Amino acid sequence: MSVHPTSGEPKPEGMSRRSFLRTSAVFGTGLAALAAGLAPLLDVKNFPSLQQFMQKYYKELTPEEMAVVLKRIENEVERQYGIRPHVRDLKPMDGVEFVYCLNLTRCIGCRKCVHACVAENNQSRNPEIQYIRVLQMENGSLDMEKAVHDYDPAKVPEKEHFYMPVQCQQCKNPPCVKVCPVHATWQEPDGITVIDYDWCIGCRYCEAACPYWARRFNFAKPSIPKDRLNPEMDYLSNRPRSQGVMEKCHFCLQRTRAGRYPACVEVCPTGTRKFGNILDPNSEVSYILKTKKVFIQLKEELGTSPRFFYYFDV
Amino acid sequence: MKGSTKTSLVIYGLMGVFLLLAAAFLMNLWGQTAERPQIPLVDPEFIKTATVRTSYAELVSAKADLSDFDCYGCHEKGKPPILRFDDKHNLLIPDEHKDIVMGHGRNNRNNLCTNCHDENNLELFQTRDGRELKFSESTELCGSCHGPTYRDWSAGAHGRTSGYWNREMGPISRKDCVSCHNPHSPKFPGRQPAPPPHTLRPPLTQPAHAAAEGEH
Numbered sequence: 001m002s003v004h005p006t007s008g009e010p011k012p013e014g015m016s017r018r019s020f021l022r023t024s025a026v027f028g029t030g031l032a033a034l035a036a037g038l039a040p041l042l043d044v045k046n047f048p049s050l051q052q053f054m055q056k057y058y059k060e061l062t063p064e065e066m067a068v069v070l071k072r073i074e075n076e077v078e079r080q081y082g083i084r085p086h087v088r089d090l091k092p093m094d095g096v097e098f099v100y101c102l103n104l105t106r107c108i109g110c111r112k113c114v115h116a117c118v119a120e121n122n123q124s125r126n127p128e129i130q131y132i133r134v135l136q137m138e139n140g141s142l143d144m145e146k147a148v149h150d151y152d153p154a155k156v157p158e159k160e161h162f163y164m165p166v167q168c169q170q171c172k173n174p175p176c177v178k179v180c181p182v183h184a185t186w187q188e189p190d191g192i193t194v195i196d197y198d199w200c201i202g203c204r205y206c207e208a209a210c211p212y213w214a215r216r217f218n219f220a221k222p223s224i225p226k227d228r229l230n231p232e233m234d235y236l237s238n239r240p241r242s243q244g245v246m247e248k249c250h251f252c253l254q255r256t257r258a259g260r261y262p263a264c265v266e267v268c269p270t271g272t273r274k275f276g277n278i279l280d281p282n283s284e285v286s287y288i289l290k291t292k293k294v295f296i297q298l299k300e301e302l303g304t305s306p307r308f309f310y311y312f313d314v
Numbered sequence: 315m316k317g318s319t320k321t322s323l324v325i326y327g328l329m330g331v332f333l334l335l336a337a338a339f340l341m342n343l344w345g346q347t348a349e350r351p352q353i354p355l356v357d358p359e360f361i362k363t364a365t366v367r368t369s370y371a372e373l374v375s376a377k378a379d380l381s382d383f384d385c386y387g388c389h390e391k392g393k394p395p396i397l398r399f400d401d402k403h404n405l406l407i408p409d410e411h412k413d414i415v416m417g418h419g420r421n422n423r424n425n426l427c428t429n430c431h432d433e434n435n436l437e438l439f440q441t442r443d444g445r446e447l448k449f450s451e452s453t454e455l456c457g458s459c460h461g462p463t464y465r466d467w468s469a470g471a472h473g474r475t476s477g478y479w480n481r482e483m484g485p486i487s488r489k490d491c492v493s494c495h496n497p498h499s500p501k502f503p504g505r506q507p508a509p510p511p512h513t514l515r516p517p518l519t520q521p522a523h524a525a526a527e528g529e530h
Contacts, residue, residue, distance in 0.1 A: 026325050029332035036339035093480075111508035116361045126353045128512045149511060155504035225355065259483030261476055266363045269494070270502060271473040283479070284470035292471075313466075 048242075049076075057183075058196040058235070066235075073239055080240070081224070085231040087239055090257035092190035098251050098307065099191070099278040099285045102165065104296075105313040106272040109134050109156045109163030113264035113273065117167075120252060120263035121238040122230055124222030131216065131249040132167040132264065142296070167264075168193065168214035168249035169298060169306030176206035176215060185246070191307050192251050194236040202244040211299050212306075215248045251275070278307075285309075353512050360508040365474060369490040370449040383449060385436035394433035397426065417499030430455060430497070456491040467491070 015023075051072055055061075061069065070087045077085045114132045123129040135147035139160050147164070157163065174193050177185050184199035185206055207215040221243040233239040234254035241247050252262035256275070265273045276283035288311060289295075296310040338344070373380060381387065388410065389395060398406045405416055405425040418424045427433075432440040439447040441458035457464030466472035470486070473494065478484035494502065 022322065022325055026329050026332070029329045029336065033332040033336040033339065036336040039339065096480075108502065108505070109507060110505055111510070112360050114511075115356045115508050116363075118356070119361050125355060126350060128353055130511055133511070152507060152510050154506060156507045157504060220350075228355070256479070259478045259480035261479050266476045267361060268474070269366055269505070271475070271494070274471060274475070276479045284475065287469040288471050291466075291469075 052198060055198055057199060059186075070235065073233075073235070077229075077233070077240060081226050081229050083226065083229055083231055085229070085233045085239070087233045087235065088254070089235040090253065092188050092192075093257065095279055096277045097191045097279050098170070098256060099276065099289070100170070100251070100308045101274040101285050101288045102308070102310050103272045103274070103313060104162060104164060104310050106270045107134075107163040107165060108270055108272075109136055109151070109158075109161075110269065112267045112269060113165060116263045116267035117249070117252075119228060120230055120255070121250075122222075122224055122233070122240055123216075123247070124218065124220070124224065124241075125228075126223050127220055129216045129218070129222070129247065131214070131247075132165050133213070135164045135166060136161050137164060138162075164310065166212055166214070166298065167308075169212050169304065169308040170249075170251060172305035172307060173303060175209040175211065175302075175304060179205040179209040181205065190257070192253055192256075193248075194250055194253065195246055195248065196236065197239070197241050197245045197247070200245040202246065204246065206246055211302050211304065215246050218243050218245055218247065351512070354509075356509060363476060365489055365493040366503070366505075367493055367496065369493040370452065371490060372493065374450065383437070389436055392434075395427075395436075397428075415496075415499045417501065418497070452492050452497065453490045456497075 049072070051068075055069060056065065066089050070089060073087045074085055077083070077087070111134050114130050114134065117123070117131050118125070118129075121131070123131070133149055135144060135149065136151045136158070137143065137147050139162055142164075144164075151158070170191055170193055172187075172191070174187055177187055177193060180186075181203060182199060182201055184201070185193060185195045187193045202217065204217055207217055218241050222241055224240065229240075230238060232254055234257075237250045237253040252260075252264075256262055261275055262273075265275045274284045274288060276285040278285055278289070280286060289309065292311045293314045294312045297306045298308070298310065300306075368376075368378075370383065400406055403425075404422060405427070407414055407416065416422070416425050428440070429442075430439050432438040432446060435446070437449065439449070439452065439455045441447065441455055443458060445454075445458070447455050453464075453467070457467075463472050467488075470488070473491070474489045475486060477487040479486070491497075491500075496503075
């Protein structure tokens with residue numbers, strides 16, 4: 001190829017001018033296409049800061065490091081929402097195991113708990129994320145396949161129906177914790193299964209593993225109106241989440257670990273919801289489990305052993 | 315020369331494809347996220363923790379108007395009111411008490427005012443076992459008949475609880491029976507439910523509620 005057979009003149013080694021231009025034109029258009037394809041990346045905001053990116057696992061953080069992390073979260077929330085929140089990291093109390101009891105005889109299906117929960121826990125309003133689903137079922141059945149989620153009559157309760165709110169059952173044997181590949185979710189000593197939103201990779205295995213459909217995924221960046229942000233926050237519970245992480249009911253950890261009742265208990269107009277420490281023999285939940293007769297641990301046969309009990313007034 | 319032409323063709327073809335791709339990306343011809351439907355914010359009424367009624371004790375502590383409880387503003391002392399019934403033994407409620415709907419107990423069998431009210435002192439209650447109670451002690455009165463419910467209420471299992479589950483960290487707040495139940499017709503009234511969930515996926519059939527909400 002070094003000597004052209006017809007002209008007899010020696011051609012330069014390698015690339016001719018024409019093939020150089022040709023190749024660079026292709027390269028140029030290729031790069032342009034690549035750049036155009038990557039252009040949407042310029043629109044991405046809220047990249048994790050280096051500090052957040054390098055943050056250690058929740059259980060490995062020393063109290064001093066945790067203080068730095070909480071400060072960072074407070075700054076970030078203030079930057080995004082213009083409100084200085086109070087972010088804490090409340091630890092489980094000794095001798096406390098939380099149990100929830102829900103009286104199916106009393107529930108009228110008014111969904112106040114659903115929205116009190118959203119307001120308390122800074123859940124996304126659009127797309128909507130709700131931890132509690134209220135199922136409407138016909139009397140005499142417990143067929144959740146036929147349960148209605150989006151009933152909306154003028155007045156509840158409707159005749160011949162009963163209502164069953166379902167949320168995270170805080171299992172003693174939680175399937176969601178077992179499937180997490182990065183240990184971003186675990187069970188705390190007081191029985192609450194929590195999520196470290198900074199450690200979650202958003203694989204949604206836990207969502208698939210949960211038999212109660214209790215876990216929610218942030219498909220988009222949560223949108224919370226500034227005037228509805230709850231500034232009382234906790235690291236493991238209601239601080240604003242980012243896009244692509246899981247979240248779920250945590251028994252209002254920011255309230256219950258400070259001795260208060262969860263938001264859903266406080267808002268229930270019929271006193272259907274009962275919450276307390278099962279290790280305290282004088283608590284309401286101890287009384288209910290001792291004296292009431294009929295219990296349902298939802299999908300008991302799966303062996304998840306929920307800390308959430310449904311009962312009837314008999 | 316033939317090989318060279320082929321190479322040119324391939325390369326110009328590639329250029330064309332790249333240019334088209336670049337144009338497509340710039341004009342954002344695909345991968346556009348669908349417009350998210352607007353979801354109206356929930357009415358703050360639904361997240362209020364107030365009970366459905368206000369008990370006498372709460373009215374007193376709120377320094378509200380108590381003229382409704384001033385029986386001897388109209389009645390005469392020492393003269394028990396006379397109850398009148400129709401031929402089916404339904405209590406005839408006088409016009410002055412028109413706001414009272416009698417519905418305590420089934421089959422209209424508990425329609426005697428004096429079952430609870432003391433005819434000799436209208437500003438007191440009387441229990442069946444002969445105790446006299448003030449308006450603010452109405453829960454004791456209810457408990458004199460509704461034993462199991464009263465027992466559950468005392469243990470915190472019936473009725474509203476708010477405040478602190480941990481009594482060492484703060485007080486628990488309990489409500490009287492009449493904070494939720496109307497004593498004259500105690501069955502808990504139906505109420506409007508809060509809006510149902512909006513799913514990410516648009517529903518196959520438009521629920522009537524969503525259509526109605528889109529208007530305002």
